[in-house]
Amino acid sequence: MPDPSPSPIRVVIVDDQAMVRQGFGALLDAQEDVSVVGSASDGSEVVELVRRTRPDVVLMDIRMPRMNGLDATRAIHAMPGLAHPRVLVLTTFDADEYVFSALRAGASGFLLKDATAEDLVSAVRVVASGEALLAPSITSRLIADYAARPAPRDTSAVLSLLTERELDVMRLVATGQSNAEIAEGLFLSEQTVKTHVSRILAKLGLRDRTQIVVAAYESGLVSAGG
Structure with a gap:
């Protein structure tokens, strides 16, 4: 049926x-x-x-x-x-x-x-x-807005919750890459990238990928043009 x-x-x-x-x-x-x-x-x-x-x-x-x-x-x-x-x-x-x-x-x-x-x-x-x-x-x-802002506050304590690989994934999410693109760039499976994204959300108390982008720029993990 x-x-x-x-x-x-x-x-x-x-x-x-x-x-x-x-x-x-x-x-x-x-x-x-x-x-x-x-x-x-x-x-x-x-x-x-x-x-x-x-x-x-x-x-x-x-x-x-x-x-x-x-x-x-x-x-x-x-x-x-x-x-x-x-x-x-x-x-x-x-x-x-x-x-x-x-x-x-x-x-x-x-x-x-x-x-x-x-x-x-x-x-x-x-x-x-x-x-x-x-x-x-x-x-x-x-x-553009984040590029014009003062230097971000020190959020090293928050980012220290993430592993190096999770930081790599967070940077790429912040640039707008899809899970498939991140997987190809980091030589990972797409399912592994999804798992990393889920762990980033859980560790930082974020709701979705949009908030990952905001958090990445606010923390200074990613900067405009860099």
């Missing part, structure tokens, strides 16, 4: 523009593996909506009245007794001042609102699978 089809990815859309909510909703509902289970026009509505609908992914606008996407992301991840959904932040600005704070608040990725329909659907699937996602222009912004 064939295995039953997997449950669709449950998505909540949060945006203060009705046309955006309706457009994204129609696009995602047209996918066989995605189901839009709710929408909200303001970040202040999303906590109760998430509690009620239990989505896998929240598409979060970053600039909204009353409660912005940053505060809403924090509120979602502060909810006790609930499997927290993955938050994919949608923004019009690739140089948004909220990018770094939202990553620290628990966002799993960023996508610009001018992305193609195919990119949006793919992004939902990527973050739902447990991976992290950053638009290329956002990654460039991350690197």
